[in-house]
Amino acid sequence: MMTGGLFFPTSHYGDTWRKMRRVAQEALSKNFTHKFHAIQAKEAILLTHSLLVDPTPWDSHLRRTTASTLLSMVYDTPPLISEKDPRIIRVNDFMERLGRAGYPGAYLVEYFTWMRYLPSWMAKWKRDVLEQSKIDDAMFRGLFNEVGDRVAQGDRLSGFSAHLLDEKDRHGLDEKESVWAAATLYGAGADTVLNLRYTDSDTHGAIIQTSVALQWCLFAILSFPEVQRRAQAELDAVVGRSRMPTFADYENLPYVRALIKETLRWAPLGPIGLPHRLMEDDYYDGYLIPKGSMTYNPNQGYEPGPGSIWSKCGFIRTLSPFGRTWATDRRYSRHQGGGAPYFLASGEANDSLFVGCANILWALSIEAFYDENGAPIIPSLDEGITPGIVIRPPEFRCSFKPRFPNVAEIVSNSKELIE
Numbered sequence: 001m002m003t004g005g006l007f008f009p010t011s012h013y014g015d016t017w018r019k020m021r022r023v024a025q026e027a028l029s030k031n032f033t034h035k036f037h038a039i040q041a042k043e044a045i046l047l048t049h050s051l052l053v054d055p056t057p058w059d060s061h062l063r064r065t066t067a068s069t070l071l072s073m074v075y076d077t078p079p080l081i082s083e084k085d086p087r088i089i090r091v092n093d094f095m096e097r098l099g100r101a102g103y104p105g106a107y108l109v110e111y112f113t114w115m116r117y118l119p120s121w122m123a124k125w126k127r128d129v130l131e132q133s134k135i136d137d138a139m140f141r142g143l144f145n146e147v148g149d150r151v152a153q154g155d156r157l158s159g160f161s162a163h164l165l166d167e168k169d170r171h172g173l174d175e176k177e178s179v180w181a182a183a184t185l186y187g188a189g190a191d192t193v194l195n196l197r198y199t200d201s202d203t204h205g206a207i208i209q210t211s212v213a214l215q216w217c218l219f220a221i222l223s224f225p226e227v228q229r230r231a232q233a234e235l236d237a238v239v240g241r242s243r244m245p246t247f248a249d250y251e252n253l254p255y256v257r258a259l260i261k262e263t264l265r266w267a268p269l270g271p272i273g274l275p276h277r278l279m280e281d282d283y284y285d286g287y288l289i290p291k292g293s294m295t296y297n298p299n300q301g302y303e304p305g306p307g308s309i310w311s312k313c314g315f316i317r318t319l320s321p322f323g324r325t326w327a328t329d330r331r332y333s334r335h336q337g338g339g340a341p342y343f344l345a346s347g348e349a350n351d352s353l354f355v356g357c358a359n360i361l362w363a364l365s366i367e368a369f370y371d372e373n374g375a376p377i378i379p380s381l382d383e384g385i386t387p388g389i390v391i392r393p394p395e396f397r398c399s400f401k402p403r404f405p406n407v408a409e410i411v412s413n414s415k416e417l418i419e
Helices: 015-027 030-053 058-075 086-102 113-117 124-152 160-166 175-187 210-223 225-238 247-252 254-266 309-313 342-346 351-363 407-418
Strands: 193-198 203-208 282-284 287-289 364-368 398-402
Touching: 015 030, 015 160, 015 175, 030 058, 030 247, 030 351, 030 364, 030 398, 030 407, 058 086, 058 124, 058 160, 058 175, 058 210, 058 351, 086 124, 124 160, 124 175, 160 175, 210 225, 210 254, 210 351, 210 364, 225 254, 225 351, 225 364, 247 254, 247 351, 254 351, 351 364, 351 407
Parallel strands: none
Antiparallel strands: 193 203, 282 287, 364 398
């Protein structure tokens, strides 16, 4: 109801779903996402500069970077200055409402399904949802139409919305479907990134928040200090200290890539995944699961948690004995979150994570705060994670210190070159 059945990760299987799946596959393909490396590299420099100049609100910087990156990729906008930008606020509000609605048991109608057939005049909750859905549709339509106006004026744009307009006949999407195809990537991207892996009969999808993934990376780095030292040693050996990392360094930084993959295995962002409706009767361990049942993919159960005996084997387990990251085939996809974050692991949709982490670790030392006795305050999972479809780490504090004397000069010069 909230999206008219057009927000792809939550839509029902059918002709529209298949068309939007093809579009999403194309948008998330390696050939398409490589077009955005310049945007992602620029945002990584801006993020590093923000953490260097004003490190205290570091989580705000992460959210701004994520939103700005996706806004540029989908709607060809320049970098955003603040996370307080009205576009971010509106889309985040939409995503928060969608997230609450998608959490199991959020509404009584999930238990008393007959309530869905009540007329609107008898159900205030239905009136509220339908009214808000009109506002959301107008918001995403306005963003999409801005791109259309620029294309009509002769601007050469490379974003996803412009691609939908250029290829509308080939994709077979009508205007409303195109608006929501773009909304799926941006709405799940202003503070999130949508990652999908497909099979012939279903889609394994999850809304993976890039800013939250970066938070988990910082959390892991504080929890395992040796990981930071090894990653920075690799960066010094490959990149040196006279320039910032770029995508050209990707293949030569296997430890940095493994750090990201291991973080996503160690702390799956979508522990319950997204609901899937069975298209036919199925059986599991002799139990009948009737057609139409809603099932969840408990990603967190695939791998031993941080408190298990396996955690004593060390944090980084995605490196082969030869110092390379393991091949990202299906054997190694489950530890990335039940299939969906497989794109993150394979390097097709983790570009923002890679270039962001590489730049931060190259320029800054991430250090714990100290208590009144001078002891470091190491974050702990025992303090409780923030629950939801996408989980956040417990609140923690950290500081960012320049790693060497001319870091500020190099970062500032890099920032000037992209402005």
